[in-house]
Amino acid sequence: MNRFDEADLRDALRRKEPPPGFAERVLRRAGREAALPGPRPGPGGPRLTGPRWLAWAAAAAIVLAAAGGVRYYAAQQERVAGEAAKAQVMLALQIAGSKLQMVQARVRGAGDERAPVPDRRGSGS
Amino acid sequence: MGEPVARIRDAAGHGEEPGDFDAILRRHQSMVFSLALHFLRDRDAAEELAQDVFLQLHRHLGSLTSAAHITFWLRKVTARRCIDYARRRRGRHVSLDAVPEPAADAPVPDSLLAGRLRRLVAALPEQPRLVMILRYQEDLTPAEIAGTLGMPVATVKSHLQRSLALLRGKLARVAGDIRP
Numbered sequence: 001m002n003r004f005d006e007a008d009l010r011d012a013l014r015r016k017e018p019p020p021g022f023a024e025r026v027l028r029r030a031g032r033e034a035a036l037p038g039p040r041p042g043p044g045g046p047r048l049t050g051p052r053w054l055a056w057a058a059a060a061a062i063v064l065a066a067a068g069g070v071r072y073y074a075a076q077q078e079r080v081a082g083e084a085a086k087a088q089v090m091l092a093l094q095i096a097g098s099k100l101q102m103v104q105a106r107v108r109g110a111g112d113e114r115a116p117v118p119d120r121r122g123s124g125s
Numbered sequence: 126m127g128e129p130v131a132r133i134r135d136a137a138g139h140g141e142e143p144g145d146f147d148a149i150l151r152r153h154q155s156m157v158f159s160l161a162l163h164f165l166r167d168r169d170a171a172e173e174l175a176q177d178v179f180l181q182l183h184r185h186l187g188s189l190t191s192a193a194h195i196t197f198w199l200r201k202v203t204a205r206r207c208i209d210y211a212r213r214r215r216g217r218h219v220s221l222d223a224v225p226e227p228a229a230d231a232p233v234p235d236s237l238l239a240g241r242l243r244r245l246v247a248a249l250p251e252q253p254r255l256v257m258i259l260r261y262q263e264d265l266t267p268a269e270i271a272g273t274l275g276m277p278v279a280t281v282k283s284h285l286q287r288s289l290a291l292l293r294g295k296l297a298r299v300a301g302d303i304r305p
Contacts, residue, residue: 003293003296003297004238004242004292004293004296006261008238008239008242009242009246009257009261009292010261010262010264011239012238012239012240012242012243012246012261013159013163013242013243013246013257013258013261013262014159014262015155015156015159015262016155016158016159016162017154017155017158018154018155018158018171018172018175019168019172022154022158022172022175022176023147023150023151023154025176026150026154026175026176026179026180027146027147027150029176029180030146030179030180030183033180033183033184034183
């Protein structure tokens with residue numbers, strides 16, 4: 001009949017034995033793989049070779065170099081920013097000085113125009 | 126054979142010695158091979174895939190702590206490899222609609238019905254196909270399937286319901302008769 005229930009599905013999908021010699025073929029491959037020289041890849045992929053301390057030392061050196069680089073860069077940036085601020089202050093002082101000179105000159109000019117006039121009241125009556 | 130492996134005990138306390146990769150292999154070979162065979166419907170590809178799964182197990186056996194863990198790991202890795210394999214050869218995928226329907230002739234003997242069911246299951250999309258195989262080959266519950274495939278239980282149940290409806294529809298189209 002072209003109808004089915006879950007038992008039919010279980011029957012259709014029941015386990016099948018692998019071809020004869022399957023286990024022996026797997027064991028041979030595993031043996032060959034185990035006999036291969038060199039490190040065997042782990043779950044995360046190939047591993048570093050050499051002593052473990054060497055890997056740690058290399059990692060520490062990389063971290064130190066990176067930290068030093070960052071600090072050097074930060075110091076450079078700070079110095080450049082300081083020099084820029086200094087230049088701006090100098091420029092501001094120059095501008096302020098020239099303005100001050102102009103103001104002084106005007107004040108002096110105004111003083112000359114208001115030179116004191118002799119008081120003649122009472123002298124001719 | 127193989128490298129030293131921690132002694133592995135199953136839930137009943139039965140131990141397997143390391144070398145017991147051999148014993149583990151023989152105990153689980155039909156499970157792994159059948160998962161691959163029902164998924165791929167290709168004996169050669171299924172054997173190759175199953176061999177690769179056991180070689181991977183051989184490399185990782187030391188990290189597996191119990192017999193139940195090994196079974197879970199084998200199902201999970203086999204399922205993942207089946208999906209990867211199917212994706213690599215996706216160009217040759219046959220959709221469920223493309224599967225020829227059984228001829229509407231005399232009543233079909235059970236063995237033929239089983240064959241048709243296997244073909245229809247093998248034509249399901251990848252995830253529902255794995256769900257159906259784990260459900261009816263391994264007799265896993267939806268929660269166990271969800272744990273193995275890393276998907277929500279509701280998705281597993283949905284795949285089961287829809288796949289059963291699809292299979293019934295395919296066969297009923299010919300027979301015009303569905304058993305409730």
